[in-house]
Amino acid sequence: MSLNQRSASAAPAREKTYFEQQREELMGEIAMSFEQVLANMNKLNRALEAVVAVGNEFSSVEALWSQFENVMAKDEGEAEGKGEREEERGEDGPVKSEGE
Numbered sequence: 001m002s003l004n005q006r007s008a009s010a011a012p013a014r015e016k017t018y019f020e021q022q023r024e025e026l027m028g029e030i031a032m033s034f035e036q037v038l039a040n041m042n043k044l045n046r047a048l049e050a051v052v053a054v055g056n057e058f059s060s061v062e063a064l065w066s067q068f069e070n071v072m073a074k075d076e077g078e079a080e081g082k083g084e085r086e087e088e089r090g091e092d093g094p095v096k097s098e099g100e
Contacts, residue, residue: 016024
């Protein structure tokens with residue numbers, strides 16, 4: 001009977017080897033690093049969402065400038081076309097010299 005008690009209580013928690021201790025320590029460090037990476041990724045995601053939100057606020061301004069640019073390009077094209085037709089006909093217009 002004393003032999004059974006001895007073996008039951010003598011099932012010692014065996015001591016961990018140096019490798020196992022180092023492995024547990026490194027696993028803990030890796031887990032903490034992953035938590036930091038996750039926190040930083042969440043922070044980056046929030047910053048990117050803020051940038052996109054600010055960019056979306058300028059969409060109406062961008063559309064207005066695009067429309068202005070298109071109108072100006074169209075007017076400029078019409079003016080150039082009209083000027084070329086007048087020169088072909090010899091109508092009133094400034095005489096251009098070769099040096100200009």
